Amino acid sequence: MNTQSRTVPESFESQGIAPAALPATRPLYWSVRRELWENRSIYIAPLAVAAVALFAFSISSIVGIWEKPLRLNPAHSQTPYDLAAGLLMLTGIVVSVFYCLDALSGERRDRSILFWKSLPVSDVTTVLAKASIPLVVLPLLIFAIIVAMHWLMLLVSSAVLLVGGQSVATLWTNFSFFRMSLALFYHLVTAHALWPFPIYCWLLLVSGWARRATFLWAALPLVAIAGVEQIVFHTWHFAVLVGGRLIGNAPAFESTPGDMFPTDPMIHITPGHFLISPGLWIGLVIAAAFLAAAVRLRRYQGPI
Amino acid sequence: MACIEARGLRKSFGTTIALDGINLRVEEGRILGLIGPNGAGKTTALNAIIGLTPYQGELRVLGRDPWTERDQLMRDVCFIADVAVLPRWLRVSQALDYVAGVHPQFNRAKAEAFLARTTIRRTSKVQELSKGMVAQLHLALVMAVDAKLLVLDEPTLGLDILYRKQFYDSLLNDYFDRSRTIVVATHQVEEVEHVLTDLMFINRGRIVFDCSMEEVESRYLEVLVHPEHLASARALRPIHERQVFGRGMLLFDRVDRQQLAALGDVRTPGIADLFVAVIGNQAGETQGAAV
Numbered sequence: 001m002n003t004q005s006r007t008v009p010e011s012f013e014s015q016g017i018a019p020a021a022l023p024a025t026r027p028l029y030w031s032v033r034r035e036l037w038e039n040r041s042i043y044i045a046p047l048a049v050a051a052v053a054l055f056a057f058s059i060s061s062i063v064g065i066w067e068k069p070l071r072l073n074p075a076h077s078q079t080p081y082d083l084a085a086g087l088l089m090l091t092g093i094v095v096s097v098f099y100c101l102d103a104l105s106g107e108r109r110d111r112s113i114l115f116w117k118s119l120p121v122s123d124v125t126t127v128l129a130k131a132s133i134p135l136v137v138l139p140l141l142i143f144a145i146i147v148a149m150h151w152l153m154l155l156v157s158s159a160v161l162l163v164g165g166q167s168v169a170t171l172w173t174n175f176s177f178f179r180m181s182l183a184l185f186y187h188l189v190t191a192h193a194l195w196p197f198p199i200y201c202w203l204l205l206v207s208g209w210a211r212r213a214t215f216l217w218a219a220l221p222l223v224a225i226a227g228v229e230q231i232v233f234h235t236w237h238f239a240v241l242v243g244g245r246l247i248g249n250a251p252a253f254e255s256t257p258g259d260m261f262p263t264d265p266m267i268h269i270t271p272g273h274f275l276i277s278p279g280l281w282i283g284l285v286i287a288a289a290f291l292a293a294a295v296r297l298r299r300y301q302g303p304i
Numbered sequence: 305m306a307c308i309e310a311r312g313l314r315k316s317f318g319t320t321i322a323l324d325g326i327n328l329r330v331e332e333g334r335i336l337g338l339i340g341p342n343g344a345g346k347t348t349a350l351n352a353i354i355g356l357t358p359y360q361g362e363l364r365v366l367g368r369d370p371w372t373e374r375d376q377l378m379r380d381v382c383f384i385a386d387v388a389v390l391p392r393w394l395r396v397s398q399a400l401d402y403v404a405g406v407h408p409q410f411n412r413a414k415a416e417a418f419l420a421r422t423t424i425r426r427t428s429k430v431q432e433l434s435k436g437m438v439a440q441l442h443l444a445l446v447m448a449v450d451a452k453l454l455v456l457d458e459p460t461l462g463l464d465i466l467y468r469k470q471f472y473d474s475l476l477n478d479y480f481d482r483s484r485t486i487v488v489a490t491h492q493v494e495e496v497e498h499v500l501t502d503l504m505f506i507n508r509g510r511i512v513f514d515c516s517m518e519e520v521e522s523r524y525l526e527v528l529v530h531p532e533h534l535a536s537a538r539a540l541r542p543i544h545e546r547q548v549f550g551r552g553m554l555l556f557d558r559v560d561r562q563q564l565a566a567l568g569d570v571r572t573p574g575i576a577d578l579f580v581a582v583i584g585n586q587a588g589e590t591q592g593a594a595v
Contacts (some may be wrong), residue, residue: 030405037398038391112391115442117356118383121406166447299374302356 027121031129032137038106040101042133046142047092050149053084057153061160072157072166076173081153085146085184088193092142093246096134096196101201101214103130104298111303123298126205131291134200139193147181186269191248198283199245208297211304225266251277307332307453307485308353312361315348315509322348323359324509332452332504333482337496339579340506346489349506350457353487356382366452376501379409384442386461392431396424396441403445415448418478436467443471449480454479456488460495468495475499494577503575505582513582520526525564526555526573533567540564544581555581 036042057080064070104127107113116126154175158168203218210217226239243249252274274280306329313326322345330336340346351357355367355374363370367379390399396419404412419426422440430438439460446454455477459469476499480486488496503520505513515523529537529552538545540563542554555573556564564570573581 027406030402033405034398037395038393052573084381107391110391111385111389112385112394114356115383117374118354118378118381118385119403119406120375120378120408125375129447284522300358 027125028132030128031121031126032132032226035103035129035133036137039102039133041095042099042138043141045095046088046091046145049088050084050145053087054149054152054156057084058156061156065160065164071164072160072171075156081150081180084149084153088142088146089148089188089248092138092192093196093248096138096200097203099133099138099248100130100200101207101218103133103204104208104217105210105212105214106207108301108304113298113303117295123295127208127291127295127298131201131204135193135197139188142192143185143188146184150177150180183269185249186252186271190252190271190274191250194280195250195252195283196245198287198290199242201287201294205290205294205297208294210303245283250274251279305417306330306364307334307488308363308365310352310361310363313349313363314360315345315352316321321509323352323362326506326509326511328504328511328514329486330487332485334501335480335486335488335499336504337486337493337500337575338504338506339491339493340489340585341491341583344506345509346506347457348509349450350383350455350487350489351523354378354381354455357427359542379407380452381455381471382446382449382453383455384446384457386458388440390430392429392530394430396430396433397426399430399441399445400426403449407449409450410445411448411450413448418447418474433586436463439463439467439471447474447587452484454484454486456486456490458490458492459488460492461492468492472496472499493579497575500575503578505579507583507586512586513578520575520578521572523558524561524573524578525557525570526577527563527564527568527570527575528553529568537564537567544577544585546580552578 001154059074060070064072157171161168161171206218207214222242228236229238252270254268254270308328308330310326310328313323315323326349338346338349348357351371352359352363355370355377358371365377366380370377400412400415403410422437423438424433424441433441460471472495479535489494492495500517502516504511528548531551534552540556540559543557544555546553555577561570
């Protein structure tokens with residue numbers, strides 16, 4: 001693009017243009033913090049959903065003291081925990097989608113990109129910080145919130161069982177908290193972070209490119225491809241592929257039909273199978289390509 | 305040692321040529337005013353200097369290529385676009401935290417000291433501050449960075465006269481120390497008039513005037529000519545003529561002061577008058593050429 005001159009002036013070199021070097025990770029850390037300042041829905045939305053789920057569970061349990069159909073069964077207590085966890089995972093997906101669609105267009109729309117670019121933070125660092133929200137921050141946050149919520153649900157059930165005169169011991173022996181958390185963590189990392197990552201990177205790329213209506217521009221090509229496939233081949237492979245990616249339908253588990261929830265003891269995790277699945281690696285390569293394009297776009301684009 | 309050096313800097317958007325082969329050299333320790341009408345290419349030139357836009361030609365800023373090395377360059381360069389670029393959701397304390405976090409040359413205590421002289425509260429969000437306060441906050445952040453080059457693009461746009469005056473006073477008294485370089489682009493020439501050491505006019509993507517302020521003062525004189533001397537004044541080939549209170553105000557380049565004093569009241573022209581003369585003549589020439 002521009003002709004580079006080879007004459008690097010000496011005095012600036014000797015003055016030492018790179019002083020007091022910061023660790024390379026510090027700009028990344030602060031860039032992630034800035035995303036959390038700007039997009040408070042990242043933690044407010046899951047916390048609100050968890051609070052609502054907990055409230056609903058408490059109501060149902062307390063009413064169950066008198067109403068037999070709602071009564072807690074200490075031997076089969078898994079279902080409400082899984083439902084609440086599923087609700088939070090869904091929240092995580094929705095938050096990720098909307099976050100990514102706004103991540104690179106918001107700063108151009110309010111012209112603040114001129115401020116961010118006036119600081120010594122590279123475009124790579126900025127884009128990686130934004131990509132780390134759906135890949136790292138949200139899964140970890142959702143995990144922590146679910147674990148905390150499960151603890152509180154367990155306390156509520158124990159209290160309700162005590163009041164109702166039922167055995168708390170049965171509940172606690174049937175309930176394998178540690179195993180459940182481990183399975184949950186595995187599920188979030190595989191199915192909700194790594195597997196849908198190319199989708200999130202696609203959304204980031206579109207938000208860096210589109211001047212407005214980012215959702216439309218992100219969805220339109222996907223709908224078009226799915227539509228063309230249906231018309232030409234009468235199949236839905238592409239739609240199933242994209243949808244499966246988004247909801248976390250990863251080959252990380254061996255399940256029998258009907259076992260929907262990752263914490264179900266009947267489900268066996270298959271990390272080896274997941275790690276060698278071509279889908280994972282092809283997805284990550286595509287994600288990397290989308291991210292590289294997003295970095296390039298951010299470099300070229302100014303405020304809208 | 306040149307702080308900014310450009311040779312044949314070009315940039316076009318589609319068929320519009322924003323920069324048409326600019327040559328420019330800004331030495332360390334200068335305060336350069338880049339003055340031009342709207343759409344003259346000021347912002348494009350500044351964006352190229354701070355690595356926000358790709359360009360053709362040769363450009364070195366502090367010895368670096370701004371387009372490929374923007375993030376490293378920004379350790380030594382500060383930039384204020386206009387008052388609207390601080391994000392509205394940002395809190396004052398967050399702004400301090402963030403800049404302190406990412407900028408190796410940022411002196412937080414200095415920024416805090418500057419903010420202490422204002423009415424800005426740490427807990428406020430940018431959207432709660434007035435335009436003038438946002439400019440103060442941005443200036444506090446920028447002045448606390450030990451930068452070699454400060455680039456200002458219409459920094460006081462939309463501010464009232466008190467804030468504008470304060471902005472340049474702070475810049476001169478608390479920031480400028482003769483080893484730093486400042487480039488300021490504006491078309492509000494009156495307020496930078498007494499700040500600058502160098503003056504550059506840009507029009508239609510070209511630099512049409514490039515002169516130090518000392519040179520401006522020694523070269524250019526403006527004479528409010530007595531009507532009876534008008535013909536002899538015109539014979540000295542003024543570069544511009546305009547009417548003031550029904551009398552001719554003639555602008556001369558390199559004409560002896562004694563000689564002019566005989567024709568009327570002599571004074572040093574303001575930047576605005578010089579600008580009108582230079583850019584106005586240009587417009588006349590192009591119109592003439594078009595006819």
